[in-house]
Amino acid sequence: MKVGIVGIGLIGGSFAVDLRKEYEDVLLVGYDTSPENLDQAFELGLIDKKGEVSDWELLDLVIVSVPVNAMLNVLPNVLDQISNDCLVMDAGSTKRPICEVVADHPKRRNFLACHPIAGTEFSGPQAAHQGLYDGKTMIICEVEKTAFKLQERGMDLIKRVGMRVRYMHPKAHDKHIAYVSHLSHISSFMLGKTVIDKEENERDIFDLAGSGFESTVRLAKSSPDMWTPIFEQNKDNVLETLTEYISNLQDFKNKMEEGDFKSVYEQMVNTNRIKEILKGIPLTKTTK
Amino acid sequence: MKVGIVGIGLIGGSFAVDLRKEYEDVLLVGYDTSPENLDQAFELGLIDKKGEVSDWELLDLVIVSVPVNAMLNVLPNVLDQISNDCLVMDAGSTKRPICEVVADHPKRRNFLACHPIAGTEFSGPQAAHQGLYDGKTMIICEVEKTAFKLQERGMDLIKRVGMRVRYMHPKAHDKHIAYVSHLSHISSFMLGKTVIDKEENERDIFDLAGSGFESTVRLAKSSPDMWTPIFEQNKDNVLETLTEYISNLQDFKNKMEEGDFKSVYEQMVNTNRIKEILKGIPLTKTTK
Numbered sequence: 001m002k003v004g005i006v007g008i009g010l011i012g013g014s015f016a017v018d019l020r021k022e023y024e025d026v027l028l029v030g031y032d033t034s035p036e037n038l039d040q041a042f043e044l045g046l047i048d049k050k051g052e053v054s055d056w057e058l059l060d061l062v063i064v065s066v067p068v069n070a071m072l073n074v075l076p077n078v079l080d081q082i083s084n085d086c087l088v089m090d091a092g093s094t095k096r097p098i099c100e101v102v103a104d105h106p107k108r109r110n111f112l113a114c115h116p117i118a119g120t121e122f123s124g125p126q127a128a129h130q131g132l133y134d135g136k137t138m139i140i141c142e143v144e145k146t147a148f149k150l151q152e153r154g155m156d157l158i159k160r161v162g163m164r165v166r167y168m169h170p171k172a173h174d175k176h177i178a179y180v181s182h183l184s185h186i187s188s189f190m191l192g193k194t195v196i197d198k199e200e201n202e203r204d205i206f207d208l209a210g211s212g213f214e215s216t217v218r219l220a221k222s223s224p225d226m227w228t229p230i231f232e233q234n235k236d237n238v239l240e241t242l243t244e245y246i247s248n249l250q251d252f253k254n255k256m257e258e259g260d261f262k263s264v265y266e267q268m269v270n271t272n273r274i275k276e277i278l279k280g281i282p283l284t285k286t287t288k
Numbered sequence: 289m290k291v292g293i294v295g296i297g298l299i300g301g302s303f304a305v306d307l308r309k310e311y312e313d314v315l316l317v318g319y320d321t322s323p324e325n326l327d328q329a330f331e332l333g334l335i336d337k338k339g340e341v342s343d344w345e346l347l348d349l350v351i352v353s354v355p356v357n358a359m360l361n362v363l364p365n366v367l368d369q370i371s372n373d374c375l376v377m378d379a380g381s382t383k384r385p386i387c388e389v390v391a392d393h394p395k396r397r398n399f400l401a402c403h404p405i406a407g408t409e410f411s412g413p414q415a416a417h418q419g420l421y422d423g424k425t426m427i428i429c430e431v432e433k434t435a436f437k438l439q440e441r442g443m444d445l446i447k448r449v450g451m452r453v454r455y456m457h458p459k460a461h462d463k464h465i466a467y468v469s470h471l472s473h474i475s476s477f478m479l480g481k482t483v484i485d486k487e488e489n490e491r492d493i494f495d496l497a498g499s500g501f502e503s504t505v506r507l508a509k510s511s512p513d514m515w516t517p518i519f520e521q522n523k524d525n526v527l528e529t530l531t532e533y534i535s536n537l538q539d540f541k542n543k544m545e546e547g548d549f550k551s552v553y554e555q556m557v558n559t560n561r562i563k564e565i566l567k568g569i570p571l572t573k574t575t576k
Contacts, residue, residue: 117498137495166495173496179483180496184504187479190536192562193555195467198532205565207425207454208461208468210405214566215503216472221563224556232549242541244486246534248478253530261520268512271480275509277493278502 004051004062006031006074008041010119011091012065013128015161016046021130022160029055033070041125056081061153065091069229072101079107087150089114089157093177093226094233095141095170112154113141115173116163117181121221134162141170178237183245185219185227186238192220292339292350294319294362296329298407299379300353301416303449304334309418310448317343321358329413344369349441353379357517360389367395375438377402377445381465381514382521383429383458397435400442403427403461404451405469409509422450429458466525471533473507473515474526480508 001023005012008030016028030047032038041047049055059082066074071092078088079102089112092098099113118136120127138158143151158165168176195217199205205213231238255263289311293300296318304316318335320326329335337343347370354362359380366376367390377400380386387401406424408415426446431439446453456464483505487493493501519526543551 117496119498119500121500136498139496176487176492176496179486180493180501181498183482184479184501186537186540187475187504189556189559190533190540191472191475192559194471194529194533194536196559196561196565197536198467198529199464204464205468208405208427208464209566210407210424210469212407212409212507213468213472215506216475217562217566218503219500220556220559221566222556224553224560227556228549228553231544231552235544239541239544241482241486242537242544245478245482246537246541248482248485249474249530249534249537252474252478253527253534256519256523256527256530261516264519265512265516267481268477268508268510268515271477271484271508272512273484274480274505277484278497278505278509 001025001060002027002029002055002058004029004031004055004059004078005041005047006062006064006078007066007070008032008037008046008125008128009065010123010127010132011116012063013041013044013046013125014118014130014132015063015065015091016041017128017130018133018161019157022157029059037125041128044125044128046125046128053081057083059083059086061157062086062088063091064088067226067229068092068094068098068233071098075111076102076105079105079110082107082110084110085150086110087112087146087153089154091116093181093230095139095168095173097233099142099170108145109147110150112143112146112151113170114154115139115141115177118163121218123223123226131162136163138163138165139173140165140167141173143167174234175237178234178241182230182234182238183241185222186231186242187245188217188219188222192217289313289348290315290317290343290346292317292319292343292347292366293329293335294350294352294366295354295358296320296325296334296413296416297353298411298415298420299404300351301329301332301334301413302406302418302420303351303353303379304329305416305418306421306449307445310445317347325413329416332413332416334413334416341369345371347371347374349445350374350376351379352376355514355517356380356382356386356521359386363390363399364393367393367398370395370398372398374398375400375434375441377442379404381469381518383427383456383461385521387430387458396433398438400431400434400439401429401458402442403429403465406451409506411511411514419450424451426451426453427461428453428455429461431455462522463525466522466529470518470522470526471529473510474519474530475533476505476507476510480505 005016019026028047029049029051030041031051038050088110116138118133293304307314316335317339318329319339326338376398404426406421
């Protein structure tokens with residue numbers, strides 16, 4: 001199988017690693033706007049060759065894993081280049097704008113709109129590793145718009161890397177992911193900012209911070225290049241979550257100011273329910 | 289050595305486990321207001337006997353690990369009961385009120401004010417385990433107010449369980465810990481509340497949530513019985529952090545509303561610096 005990886009970072013690179021492991025005789029062709037990334041991906045053995053224009057029509061599968069703003073240009077271009085028999089999958093953290101931009105593309109049936117719920121706070125080819133997707137969920141949107149034979153090829157890859165599938169409408173995906181992912185990233189970034197701004201002596205942060213602090217600001221190490229376009233594309237939904245979150249924090253603050261610790265206690269008891277909900281979520285491997 | 293553990297939960301229980309491992313011939317005497325906790329601690333082998341009044345004067349070391357509101361009553365009572373040669377250490381997440389309540393106690397020199405920067409989101413005797421403190425930091429306040437010989441006994445225990453020591457003024461401790469721990473817990477609880485309130489179909493949370501979400505709401509599993517008293521005792525400092533945090537979130541929201549994603553990007557780049565700061569913090573063991 002000949003596979004193109006467009007954007008060889010954590011996401012694309014980790015697919016490359018798994019593809020090599022799962023498929024015999026796979027040729028991995030890499031495309032990236034950054035020559036350094038391309039070089040590094042090649043040196044790390046993530047790809048077998050740096051892609052040329054002439055390679056496109058030979059590919060059986062393309063994974064497009066670029067920031068979601070770039071995706072709006074790159075995806076239609078990729079669809080222009082590939083053969084009729086090639087499956088193109090994306091990995092965008094937003095789905096509606098991406099689905100919309102290719103809605104009327106002549107090769108729409110070659111595209112499977114995907115969002116792998118997997119990642120770490122690290123970026124770039126050096127972050128790519130085996131098993132990133134194992135036990136994780138793949139969200140697929142508008143599956144009926146993908147040619148059946150190509151759906152099968154996609155499902156095969158998805159199963160082989162160990163993922164389960166959930167189908168969602170793009171609009172619903174973007175609405176819910178704002179609460180369950182995008183807001184978490186903003187809360188982490190702003191928590192990190194709050195602490196960095198106040199704790200002028202960084203030794204204090206280092207000494208007093210335990211794993212609790214670390215887990216709430218872990219996402220503040222995420223790539224602004226990846227996340228700014230996501231917030232921008234999913235702006236309305238993200239703003240809704242921010243409004244709710246700020247309102248809840250303000251309410252908590254008011255209760256504390258009034259000395260109403262009974263309510264403070266009750267709110268926390270009610271939120272403890274998250275324990276049950278989270279029981280099924282696969283935890284990230286502990287990374288140093 | 290005869291050791292009293294007052295409050296045999298995650299914190300006290302884990303000290304008990306380490307004490308048994310590190311000291312030969314240690315007798316562990318447990319005190320707890322909850323008969324169920326006491327029973328369970330005994331069954332789990334965390335303690336050798338349930339403490340009686342007559343045991344106090346025989347103890348060489350007492351660890352008091354109860355919620356910080358209870359601490360204000362329990363700690364002076366423990367100091368009343370122990371012999372002149374006994375060291376009492378606490379584990380309170382706030383320090384100023386606790387230090388104040390025993391400032392004029394006749395046995396002040398028997399007390400070493402401690403805050404072990406260690407924990408998980410789990411509670412109770414069943415959560416106790418070996419190695420919770422290994423590689424972690426012990427904050428000690430007002431060390432000069434503890435008798436020198438007893439300081440040494442405390443340092444010995446602290447080293448044996450694998451901790452490093454940092455000395456702080458109680459007021460400074462409470463101010464900084466508000467930013468580097470207490471705020472994280474509130475952010476987690478409110479994030480959890482925001483998502484639970486909005487995501488009526490919990491299946492959506494489960495399906496869409498990845499490790500990023502999990503790490504930002506992990507602390508929302510924490511014990512309200514432990515954390516409400518902490519927020520109440522450290523109210524002024526915690527309110528200050530909340531004000532800052534809400535202000536930063538509001539600012540981020542405004543920038544998004546105005547479409548100023550250049551500023552959004554820059555803020556995130558500046559916060560990426562947390563990577564370097566966090567490099568030294570020992571991560572929690574991955575728990576399922």
